[in-house]
Amino acid sequence: MSLSSTANGSKFLWRPPAPAPSASCPTGRSRSSWTPTFRSRTGSPPPGRGFNRSPDPRPMEDRTYEPGPEQAVTEAAPAEFPACEPVPQADTACAPEKAAPAPEIEQILAKAVRHIRAKRGGDLAAIILVGSAAREALMPHSDVDLLVLVLGKDNSHELVRVLTRNIDIRYLGVAVAEEQVQTSPRLPIILRKARVLFELEAAGSQLLQKAHARFRHGPPPLTIHEKIRLRTDVLHWLGKAEDRQADPAVARHLISIFLDESITAFYQLRGFWPASPTEHLRFIVQRDGALGDLLRQALSAADLADQLATARRIADHLFKDIPSPARID
Structure with missing residues (x-):
């Protein structure tokens, strides 16, 4: 424990440093590391806020600073307070962080994009990631879904496998996709959290903007x-x-x-x-x-x-x- 002095000569005793990080609290924070505790020179709690005490007549070298009985409770941390209690909202040191995309998924996407670009050649307009992979909610048995925009007319499917995942690829003409965004009950939902992996002349980004606008308007009411x-x-x-x-x-x-x-x-x-x-x-x-x-x-x-x-x-x-x-x- 450390002893510090204020400008007017009064002394206060800080609580002990935070415990070492552990599995339950990676930051090692505990209740005892947040607030300083003011003590009297005799170790008993001072009256009021601890600044209206009578002066100690002893010379400085004869004075001793013994922790009071409650100081042991502070150092041991009461049982009712967990070792890592909830911290203020602005401090997320003990909160779990959102997991980053698995490296395997990024490899799968890179291989799938290379396959599509090699297959479609010059009529490729955009490659859009949709479904659970776009929402970062992939499960062990989830497929990776891709919407591929091409020039001209096309409405075909392709199913391939890369590493541990099935890749479900839907090819759709740009003009057809823009029409379906305005009429389909499903496409605006599919594109709501989609992610553009490849595009030419912003074909994918423009389609997502139209899908988001349609989503905000909501589905048409039934008669x-x-x-x-x-x-x-x-x-x-x-x-x-x-x-x-x-x-x-x-x-x-x-x-x-x-x-x-x-x-x-x-x-x-x-x-x-x-x-x-x-x-x-x-x-x-x-x-x-x-x-x-x-x-x-x-x-x-x-x-x-x-x-x-x-x-x-x-x-x-x-x-x-x-x-x-x-x-x-």
Whole structure:
């Protein structure tokens, strides 16, 4: 421990230095390294803020500085305070950092770009990384998805493998891509967090700008006739599942189709762009907790009768404001 003096001669004792870094706290910070503790010359806590003490008549060389009983508590750190407690928001020393892209992925992308440039030659306009790789959310079994813009007309696919990943490549003409950005319900979502790997004359960047503008406007609202058609199509699968209860395997398969169609209908009816499949439940729970709970119950139900009953409740909740088709009899 170190002893320091202020301008007016008063002395204060600093808490001991921070402990060495450990696995639980890489910075080694602890509660004891943040705030100085003012002490009296006798080791007992001074009154008030510690500056209105009576002077010590002893010569300086005869004075001793013994830590008080509570100083031992300071050095040992109370049990209720963890060795690495949350730090202020501005200080992220103990917070985990976002992982950088794996070197393997960068190698895969470089090899894929070389393959595409060698294959397409002079009609190549841009190579755009989309999907989980663009979002830095790759899982061990994720593919790497590339959208390749070419001059002229093209709408083909290619599947290749580089190192440990499958590379799914879609070729699309520049003019067709710009048209689909304005009409497709999926392309603006795909391009929302895309990353341009290669481009000529800013073809990729311009497409991303148009996709972002379309995304901000949101999907077009459904008319009442489109809502009635949507309701009818989704309930069609639930009715088939109820008709096939004698064959549980077939009934469960039909229920799974009904649930998928119900999730799609939720996005269309509420005016949301669809989230990725792995985020469907989280997205729905945040915006409609009752529907999210029903979906979880239906997906995890062990009994077929319970699953069918929950599916019917999902339909009633989702389409409660949409009428049936008009009767003509």
